Amino acid sequence: MAGLIPGETLRMLLVSVEENVRDEVTEALTGRIGEYRLYWISQPDLAPLRAQDLIPHVVLLDNALGNADVAGLIRQLQTRAPGAAILMLVPADAMEMAQQAVLAGARGFVVKPLQAEDLEASLRQLLGRPAAVAAYSEIGTEIQPGRSVVFCAPKGGTGRTTLAINTAISLHQVTGQPVALVDADYAAPAIDVALNLPGQRTVLDLLPRLARLDPDLIMGVMMPHVSGVQVLLAPPPADLSNPISLPQVQQILALLKRMFPWVVVDLGLPMDETAFAFLDGADRIVMSVLPEMVGLRNTRLMMDLLHERGYPDERVWLVLNRASMKGGIPVSDIEERLRVSVQQRIPDDQALATHSVNRGVPLTMSHGRSSLARSFKSFSQSLIEDVAREDPTWQGVQTQSGSSFLDRLFRRSKAVESQS
Numbered sequence: 001m002a003g004l005i006p007g008e009t010l011r012m013l014l015v016s017v018e019e020n021v022r023d024e025v026t027e028a029l030t031g032r033i034g035e036y037r038l039y040w041i042s043q044p045d046l047a048p049l050r051a052q053d054l055i056p057h058v059v060l061l062d063n064a065l066g067n068a069d070v071a072g073l074i075r076q077l078q079t080r081a082p083g084a085a086i087l088m089l090v091p092a093d094a095m096e097m098a099q100q101a102v103l104a105g106a107r108g109f110v111v112k113p114l115q116a117e118d119l120e121a122s123l124r125q126l127l128g129r130p131a132a133v134a135a136y137s138e139i140g141t142e143i144q145p146g147r148s149v150v151f152c153a154p155k156g157g158t159g160r161t162t163l164a165i166n167t168a169i170s171l172h173q174v175t176g177q178p179v180a181l182v183d184a185d186y187a188a189p190a191i192d193v194a195l196n197l198p199g200q201r202t203v204l205d206l207l208p209r210l211a212r213l214d215p216d217l218i219m220g221v222m223m224p225h226v227s228g229v230q231v232l233l234a235p236p237p238a239d240l241s242n243p244i245s246l247p248q249v250q251q252i253l254a255l256l257k258r259m260f261p262w263v264v265v266d267l268g269l270p271m272d273e274t275a276f277a278f279l280d281g282a283d284r285i286v287m288s289v290l291p292e293m294v295g296l297r298n299t300r301l302m303m304d305l306l307h308e309r310g311y312p313d314e315r316v317w318l319v320l321n322r323a324s325m326k327g328g329i330p331v332s333d334i335e336e337r338l339r340v341s342v343q344q345r346i347p348d349d350q351a352l353a354t355h356s357v358n359r360g361v362p363l364t365m366s367h368g369r370s371s372l373a374r375s376f377k378s379f380s381q382s383l384i385e386d387v388a389r390e391d392p393t394w395q396g397v398q399t400q401s402g403s404s405f406l407d408r409l410f411r412r413s414k415a416v417e418s419q420s
Contacts, residue, residue: 009280010036010127011247013054013084015047015073016062021089025060028116033123037247044068051081054247055210057127061106063090063097070097071104078105082212085126089114146257147387150184150265150282152275154298158288159321161190162353163346164266166364166373167286169227170380171262173364180222180260182232182253184278185268186244189234196360197223202235203244203252210251215259218252227365230260249277257281271305279306284383285316286343291328296337303338313340319379322348344379347371 010033014022022040029036041050044065051059059077061070074086088101088109098109110122151164165181172179183191192199201221209217222230232252234240256263267278279285285306289299299318306316318338320331323345331342349372356363364373 009250010034010058011054011056011250012036012038012058012060013047013051013056014038014040014060014062015044016040016060016064016089017042017044017066018062018064021062021064024112024114025089025119028114028119032116032120044073047073048076048080051077051084053245054081055251056081056084056247058123059084059086061086061088061101063088063094063112070101074101074104074106087122087126145254146259146261146263147283147383148253148257148263148265148281149284149286149383150267150278151286151288152267152271152279152302153269153288154302155295156188156269158290158295159346159353160288161185161194161266162357163286163288163319163321163376163379164264165191165194166362166376167380167383168229168262168264169362169364170373170377171264171383172228174377174380175261175384177261178259179229179262179264180232180256181225181229182256182263182265183234184265184275186234186240186274187237187268187270189236189268191231191266192233194357194360195225195231195362197225197231197233199233199236202233202239204235204239206252207244207248210248213251213255215255218255218259227362232256243272243274246273246277249274250281253278253281271302276309279311282315284386285311286319287316288319288321289334290322291320291325291331291334293329296329296334300338303340316340317343319344319346321346322350324348325350344375344382346375346379 014025016022019040019042022038026038029038039050039054039056041047045068047059059081061074061077063070065073077084077086086101086106088098088106089112090098090101090109091112101109107126108122110119149167151160151167153160168179168181171177181191183189191197201223203221205221206213206217219230222232225231253263253265265278265282267275269275287299287302289295303316307313318340320334320342322328323331325348328348331345335341349370352363352367352370352372356366359366363370364376367373
């Protein structure tokens with residue numbers, strides 16, 4: 001739909017004290033506007049706070065609001081969610097209320113009982129207006145979104161973080177393109193230690209300002225690594241009082257994919273709604289597994305879970321870590337048990353991997369000729385070739401002038417630094 005970042009799900013907040021209005025809206029939208037999520041709140045006084053959490057694209061404000069002050073509520077919604085387009089739902093004999101709502105700041109109104117064609121046309125018109133997408137206007141509408149590669153594992157200790165870090169660096173080394181690395185292991189973050197980065201800025205610095213999220217804000221929070229990769233760190237678990245919500249993940253990930261040709265995510269456990277928000281936006285899901293029986297059992301269960309949630313089998317890639325470890329299960333037996341091909345085998349060099357993490361220096365930088373580094377680079381090449389097969393014209397995020405949008409951000413940041 002016009003005005004949405006590719007890959008982002010349309011978020012709508014319905015404010016109404018009547019449950020049947022939610023059913024009416026759902027029926028009118030079904031099969032007409034693609035992927036969307038409708039959130040309903042029946043207490044108008046709580047709607048502004050709910051809008052601040054959800055960051056909706058559209059707020060549907062029903063006339064059935066009890067004794068609530070409609071004009072005042074609209075102004076509060078604009079303050080809490082300034083990027084949202086407010087649409088009033090009114091019966092045909094309540095045009096005076098519709099006019100008051102528009103004067104207070106609503107973008108328009110739809111007559112009840114709802115007609116599917118009218119609601120669809122109003123939504124498309126609203127989301128096509130520049131004001132509805134002002135936060136993204138500088139990026140442009142013709143930019144190809146980047147690729148999101150999410151690394152996950154059925155349990156800890158499989159080498160998932162090491163694989164994600166070194167794949168991200170290898171992608172940057174091979175392509176020369178900007179790469180974002182996201183630590184989404186909120187229970188046990190490790191990328192700051194593995195890359196020897198100070199955890200001064202984390203994703204928590206973005207959450208209070210998501211309604212005004214833009215590339216400059218993103219770049220101000222991400223940590224640059226000497227490898228050239230930009231890192232969005234996770235906070236210490238004690239600092240994360242509430243889980244990051246699905247809408248928050250969607251908005252951050254969608255904007256990252258507009259800024260970076262490659263977005264690599266290190267996804268931790270548990271597999272909750274936050275985790276599935278990252279997986280929903282993934283172009284490739286990479287599951288790391290060790291050649292041992294317990295890990296294979298858990299891997300099978302996790303793959304079944306992904307299948308049940310509708311993820312295509314071809315989107316999930318299996319990487320066998322420590323493939324050559326002594327006493328490990330042969331690759332042929334693993335493929336037979338899991339009924340899936342192993343995409344990449346990472347050799348066993350636990351001493352080098354541990355040494356790399358303890359030093360905070362990725363082995364693709366310190367031991368580029370090692371068998372481990374070569375396997376990471378080979379896997380990165382597989383990801384690049386996978387993109388080429390799907391879209392031979394894909395060359396990363398480019399502006400019409402042919403320069404990277406991220407490059408322009410870097411130049412602007414350097415100019416600011418030189419003046420300070």
